[in-house]
Amino acid sequence: MAELQTKVARPLSPHLQIFRPLLTMVMSIVHRITGGALYAGTALLAWYLVAAASGPDAFATASWFFGSIIGQLILFGYTWVWIHHALGGIRHFIWDTGHGYGVEARNWLAKATLIGSVSVTILVWAIALIVR
Amino acid sequence: MPRFSNMRTPLAKVRGLGSAHEGTEHFWRQRLTAVSNLFLTTFFVGVLLSLQAGTYADVIATLSHPVVAILLIGMMISVTLHMRIGMQVIIEDYVHDDGLRVVAIGANTFFAAIIAIASVFALLKIAFGA
Numbered sequence: 001m002a003e004l005q006t007k008v009a010r011p012l013s014p015h016l017q018i019f020r021p022l023l024t025m026v027m028s029i030v031h032r033i034t035g036g037a038l039y040a041g042t043a044l045l046a047w048y049l050v051a052a053a054s055g056p057d058a059f060a061t062a063s064w065f066f067g068s069i070i071g072q073l074i075l076f077g078y079t080w081v082w083i084h085h086a087l088g089g090i091r092h093f094i095w096d097t098g099h100g101y102g103v104e105a106r107n108w109l110a111k112a113t114l115i116g117s118v119s120v121t122i123l124v125w126a127i128a129l130i131v132r
Numbered sequence: 133m134p135r136f137s138n139m140r141t142p143l144a145k146v147r148g149l150g151s152a153h154e155g156t157e158h159f160w161r162q163r164l165t166a167v168s169n170l171f172l173t174t175f176f177v178g179v180l181l182s183l184q185a186g187t188y189a190d191v192i193a194t195l196s197h198p199v200v201a202i203l204l205i206g207m208m209i210s211v212t213l214h215m216r217i218g219m220q221v222i223i224e225d226y227v228h229d230d231g232l233r234v235v236a237i238g239a240n241t242f243f244a245a246i247i248a249i250a251s252v253f254a255l256l257k258i259a260f261g262a
Contacts, residue, residue: 032222035215035218035219035222036219036222038215039215039218039219042211042212042215042247042251043247045247045251046246046247046250046251046254049195049204049208049250049251049254049255049258050250050251050253050254052188052191052192052195052254052258053253053254053255053257053258054254056188059188059191060188079177082173082177086169086170086173089166089169089170090170092166093163093166096163124177124181127181128181128184131181131182131184131185132184132185
């Protein structure tokens with residue numbers, strides 16, 4: 001095929017910055033971000049398990065970190081990220097069955113995921129503080 | 133018959149794998165691991181909650197229980213499979229340079245594998261009491 005003589009400035013498909021932010025759209029983005037955070041967080045999980053397998057000294061170091069203020073903040077954030085991604089996953093399962101695509105259903109699911117993730121996170125940490 | 137219906141070979145039609153030659157394998161695996169992640173990570177958080185006041189000996193005793201060890205090894209395999217697919221989707225969406233994309237997808241596999249191997253080894257070592 002002959003080479004194109006001129007490069008036509010074709011229209012590109014619109015991306016994020018073109019659209020007005022909608023709750024469902026933000027939730028979709030957050031689902032991806034939380035997935036990325038959980039991905040990085042598995043390094044902490046592996047560290048915890050390897051430390052436990054390495055002996056009391058290594059475990060004490062890991063325990064010290066997770067018990068510190070920064071460690072606790074990370075764990076609190078990780079808890080919410082985990083629950084939010086999990087509830088987002090359940091939302092995807094509902095969509096996989098072909099249900100929940102209407103405007104009302106979409107918005108209800110988005111709000112339920114958000115309210116649910118915050119509530120369950122607080123519940124988990126309430127349990128953590130009670131059994132401590 | 134539609135004009136372009138014969139563009140695909142009969143074998144390709146039967147295989148049904150599409151242009152990427154992978155079909156719906158990633159989609160389906162992501163759903164299966166999502167289900168197992170849901171149950172196994174919930175179990176793990178329960179374990180962590182019960183262990184937070186425990187000593188090192190308590191932690192080792194719990195993690196070396198066969199049921200706990202089996203479920204947590206399953207969790208690590210399930211989680212690392214799931215996160216590898218998820219990150220690959222993100223890379224394929226945002227990394228447009230061909231060479232960089234191949235490197236990133238490879239690095240993603242290595243990261244997931246390292247996490248899986250390290251965690252499973254640690255769990256086995258604790259379980260077998262070495």
